[in-house]
Amino acid sequence: MSKAEAAAPLFAALADPTRLALLERLADGAPRPIVALAAGRSLTRQAVTKHLAVLRGAGLVARRRAGRETIYALRPERLAEARAWLDEVGAQWNDALARLKAHVEG
Amino acid sequence: MSKAEAAAPLFAALADPTRLALLERLADGAPRPIVALAAGRSLTRQAVTKHLAVLRGAGLVARRRAGRETIYALRPERLAEARAWLDEVGAQWNDALARLKAHVEG
DNA sequence: GGTAAGCGCAACTTTCAGGTTGCACATATC
DNA sequence: GATATGTGCAACCTGAAAGTTGCGCTTACC
Numbered sequence: 001m002s003k004a005e006a007a008a009p010l011f012a013a014l015a016d017p018t019r020l021a022l023l024e025r026l027a028d029g030a031p032r033p034i035v036a037l038a039a040g041r042s043l044t045r046q047a048v049t050k051h052l053a054v055l056r057g058a059g060l061v062a063r064r065r066a067g068r069e070t071i072y073a074l075r076p077e078r079l080a081e082a083r084a085w086l087d088e089v090g091a092q093w094n095d096a097l098a099r100l101k102a103h104v105e106g
Numbered sequence: 107m108s109k110a111e112a113a114a115p116l117f118a119a120l121a122d123p124t125r126l127a128l129l130e131r132l133a134d135g136a137p138r139p140i141v142a143l144a145a146g147r148s149l150t151r152q153a154v155t156k157h158l159a160v161l162r163g164a165g166l167v168a169r170r171r172a173g174r175e176t177i178y179a180l181r182p183e184r185l186a187e188a189r190a191w192l193d194e195v196g197a198q199w200n201d202a203l204a205r206l207k208a209h210v211e212g
Numbered sequence: 213g214g215t216a217a218g219c220g221c222a223a224c225t226t227t228c229a230g231g232t233t234g235c236a237c238a239t240a241t242c
Numbered sequence: 243g244a245t246a247t248g249t250g251c252a253a254c255c256t257g258a259a260a261g262t263t264g265c266g267c268t269t270a271c272c
Contacts, residue, residue, distance in 0.1 A: 012121035046250090068238065175269090
């Protein structure tokens, strides 16, 4: 159960299409300043800044100051943690199915 | 980008510790009525009902009526979709790293 | 038939996420 | 030095999520 409490904030950070799009952009390996990440999006720079703050709070991105701009980069380790939860639940389910099948087949 | 819009509601359904706990319980393969799912939790039955409605809206659980009780069961297919998004972003990141390494090593 | 169990629906409150606007501040640029 | 660029911070608005309570309906049980 405490696994649920640990994973929920992570999923919460992933629960917004804008944030997912930001992560997808950053997944190409190139760190970018906020302006570049906000470009093309129908949102204020401030809104994007807030989303990046949420992602950073979840440990999904890293921040670095370079002159007058703030560069954001992906931190894929945390993505793996979200995957781990999904894998566990899926595995438990598959085990349950296997046991059921074995029982039925006698 | 539209992948983000498709995956976000799914992650949103996973963004609550109570809902994750419900899914963990259901992952043992045994469908349960609402009362059984609400048992032990410090929540009203109504609250649990609402959470189950959210999970059902995201396609993560299935509902079935049996007499006076409503039985909920896990639907792991949708979990796989969430995993798929995480895999894609992770893969894109790894590719980017590989290209970078190849470029550096010349 | 009467009673208890299991749910669903609706109204209501409270909290918070997402978004905007306005302003101040530091850093490039000319 | 003057100006434009890139951010950060704070106040504010709005809508929705999470939770509760109350009531009514159906199904099981004796």
